[in-house]
Amino acid sequence: MDFQKLSKIFKALASDSRLSLFVKIATHQESDFEEDACVVSNLMSLFKISAPTISHHLKELSNADLITTEKRGKYLIARINYKTLEEITDLLTVLKKESNTTNEEENGSI
Numbered sequence: 835m836d837f838q839k840l841s842k843i844f845k846a847l848a849s850d851s852r853l854s855l856f857v858k859i860a861t862h863q864e865s866d867f868e869e870d871a872c873v874v875s876n877l878m879s880l881f882k883i884s885a886p887t888i889s890h891h892l893k894e895l896s897n898a899d900l901i902t903t904e905k906r907g908k909y910l911i912a913r914i915n916y917k918t919l920e921e922i923t924d925l926l927t928v929l930k931k932e933s934n935t936t937n938e939e940e941n942g943s944i
Contacts, residue, residue: 839899843922846898852891855881859901860914874903874910 847853858880862872878888895901899918904911
């Protein structure tokens with residue numbers, strides 16, 4: 835596991851605004867584009883924050899490799915980077931298994 839990368843990811847998600855934005859990108863689907871695409875201009879209306887602030891948060895999420903963005907004509911499209919999401923999930927799964935093992939040892943189950 836690349837702890838420097840994971841640190842960057844968790845730092846990006848430590849902001850409640852960025853976490854909300856990340857979740858909205860993950861769950862927002864646009865009918866005019868591919869199923870996993872999210873039009874950024876539509877997000878601005880959902881989050882009562884300015885375009886420069888949204889842009890800053892998107893840059894931080896992108897720098898942490900949590901999302902990718904691309905221009906499609908006049909639209910900016912954001913997508914979740916599922917490879918990075920899988921790495922986070924794998925880490926949390928390992929931590930959960932370790933935690934369960936430790937709890938069982940403390941309770942005398944093992």
